Amino acid sequence: GWYAYQRYTDEDLLPWDHIDAGVSKEYLIREHKNALEGKTTPDCRAGRCPGCGLCAGLEMEPELVGGKKIAEIQNAV
Secondary structure: OOHHHOOOOOOOOOOOOOOOOOOOHHHHHHHHHHHHOOOOOOOHHHOOOOOOOHHHHHOOOOOOOOOHHHHHHHHHO
16 A cells, blocks of 8 residues: 555656556656646557557557457457
């Protein structure tokens, strides 16, 4: 519970920083600041890449999913 009540700066080393989820810490910090200002990030599959680092790390391109593919994904879960 101690971590839940602490205030952190962007420079603080956090217990989960060693986990690589594919998205950079810098991107998450930027997204947090944007969220506090009420700003949203457009979906990268339909426009400009926001620079999260996920696609580059996975060596993939963003792909729009629609129509039948959405139903297939929902049924698979």
